[in-house]
Amino acid sequence: MSELWDTEGKVLAALDRFEAALPGWVRPAAFGLGWEPGGEFAWARHDLGERPLAAVVLARVCGHAGGSASYRLTASDLDEAIASLAPAEACASLDHPDLWAWRPLRAALPEGEGVIAVFAADFAYAGGDRYVSALVAEAMGGREENADGTTTLWRPVGPAELAYVREHGSWPPRLPDQPIFYPVLNRAYAERIAREWNVPHSGTGYVTRFRVETRFLRRYPTRRAGGEDVLELWVPAEELGELNGHIVGEIEVVARFGEGDK
Structure with missing residues (x-):
């Protein structure tokens, strides 16, 4: 050399x-x-x-x-x-x-x-x-792509983020020290984060489910953050508003862990 x-x-x-x-x-x-x-x-x-x-x-x-x-x-x-x-x-x-x-x-x-x-x-x-x-x-591995042209995503949240979602019907802008928005690709992984991170930090952890247009999501490759089922997407903070615009239907709560409002 x-x-x-x-x-x-x-x-x-x-x-x-x-x-x-x-x-x-x-x-x-x-x-x-x-x-x-x-x-x-x-x-x-x-x-x-x-x-x-x-x-x-x-x-x-x-x-x-x-x-x-x-x-x-x-x-x-x-x-x-x-x-x-x-x-x-x-x-x-x-x-x-x-x-x-x-x-x-x-x-x-x-x-x-x-x-x-x-x-x-x-x-x-x-x-x-x-x-x-x-x-x-x-x-594109590990995704739940639906026949209606949407992909199902999951996100564990605490009470504050959930309050914003319930008021606005969309995900809140990221904070300056949060350059990436991380939706995950399966419920089991979302529940694990809600139990192990959201509950200790805020007393309650919620699992949300939402659908986004598949054609839009295909710009983001699947990221493996650990084991075979530890799968997520990395959406830059500056593109979160665009992702919000491609959500189909409501962001719904499907599970709750710890103490707090249902």
Whole structure:
């Protein structure tokens, strides 16, 4: 390696250089790298709107500038991607999960076999590339999408937030130290938070259920915050008003824990 990017500033500078050198480059909503051991596709790693340096490094090797597509790469192509991204590992203040996934994949790759790089421009993909479809399916996993074009979400709340919801029929603006609104994707997870967080902090925890237009929600990938059922969406605070505008029906209370008003 001719240089090491041992600070976050150097990593960002490298990102700028790679992106400027790829004409027409548009960051993907998701990208991933997989292989087909025994003929069955498996992910080595996929990223959802994160790790732009790894995304552009992989895209440069593929010759990909934008849109949704998949590419078959040789072992030598994977070596090139690993070597291009490796200088970033000198920055100890950042994690490097793509490198840490690509290297074991390369080591396990049988002679003569390659890998598959996949890019999704957005999560509304309806084309025929099965690898892109698989990536989008990963991004949209764990959702209760209804036949009427809505998706059911859940949110645990305390008495103060519930009072606002009952008065306004929508979610309150986030506080300055709350940059993200976190609806969750299943009732069990919502109930756990209501019992374990809302009750100790405010005496009562409520679980709410509401529906949002599926087409709108598909801009937000599913985030796994722990176990298999610990699934949520991350909605930036500045987009919460827009989400409120796509709620269908009422925000209803479906469970209560602790003491307080019913």
